[in-house]
Amino acid sequence: MLKRGNWSVEELMKLRDQYGRRPLPQLARELRRTEETVRLRAEQMFQQEWCPSEEDPETFEGRPGPLEDKEREQLRFMVGIADLETMQLVLGRQGAEIERVLLEWSRQKSEQWSEAQIEFLKLAYGTRPDWALSMVLGHEIEAIQAQARELCLGKDRSVVSVELPILEKHVVIQPQAPVRMPRWTTEEVDELIRVFPERPNLDIARSLGRSVKSVVAKANELGLRKSKERLREMGRENVMIRHKRAGGATSAGSASGGAASGGPASGGAASGDAEDEQGSGEKNS
Structure with missing residues (x-):
């Protein structure tokens, strides 16, 4: 309502x-x-x-x-x-x-991926068209898509694409391909139930050929939980992430086109240090 x-x-x-x-x-x-x-x-x-x-x-x-x-x-x-x-x-x-x-x-071009750019991609990939990600990160669309596959990132069902007239002569704006969301098979669900408590979500996504976001959503639907040992490992990983960020994250305005990791302005649906809009971090629920 x-x-x-x-x-x-x-x-x-x-x-x-x-x-x-x-x-x-x-x-x-x-x-x-x-x-x-x-x-x-x-x-x-x-x-x-x-x-x-x-x-x-x-x-x-x-x-x-x-x-x-x-x-x-x-x-x-x-x-x-x-x-x-x-x-x-x-x-x-x-x-x-x-x-x-x-x-x-x-006009910017990036040769290598910085940690800050990857963090931005995790936060923004699901809701942004590829042409926009390519422009703000300085990587070709093919490189954006390849990095997304490596990270098992997925697009939302309907991705908004708002074009800007000032960019018409400078950016190739490609239509966003329809999002394919295949149904979970019984075998995939059984495998998810078996491995979810102990394994990182990214590993599970790669083994099942799905996005991390899809894995997290299905696990939530099934009421799956991480084991206590996995939660302890996640805690240690989050401490390392915080330490690395505090030690010198790349500025959003750097010459390489890196984007700072998502704070409140990012719109990331964070429920923990490793959690982001894509669900590429791990949840306990």
Whole structure:
């Protein structure tokens, strides 16, 4: 049932954190509001935040000056999901500066994958079209798809693709292929039940030829749990991940095109340090 009336503090925090960085239909479903209601409330919120009191929100074009590193990171998560008007609204910046950064990214090329880029791919792959991931990471679409296969990442059933006119002459925007979600066979379910408590989800996904997200979703549906020993191993792995991140994660604005690992702006559905939007980390439930 859809909600009506006043917004709670928690709802407003979620809206502030994820509007423009998550597909609108997905965010509206989670908030149990209509898409139009979510859009109008977001406009009101961001206009109040960025527009000086003496200016008319309808004519305010955004703050001038170059984007800060944090804003560039936020923008990365918006490409492919948000139009230019939404980017301006969320960042409170002028469209010309946003377009300048987008064109800069469209010309970048990365040879090697950084850890930060892989972290970004895990967070964003399921809900972004491949052309957008290719642009913000600087890797060819074929390289994006190959890395996704290596990590057993999967697309959501319906991937939003919002094109940007400024990129038409600079980025090859390919239609996103339909997502194929084969049914689980009895043999696959039996194997999942047998191995899930002890093995990492990525290993299970590779052995079954499925995405990690599919493995996690099916395990949740079946009520499967990790064993105590596996949970202890996961705890140690998470400590190592936190230590590695604290020791020098690549900045989102680096010359290599690396994207910083997902914080609140990423829209990652994290339930633990190794958990992300793809479900490529592991869950206890």
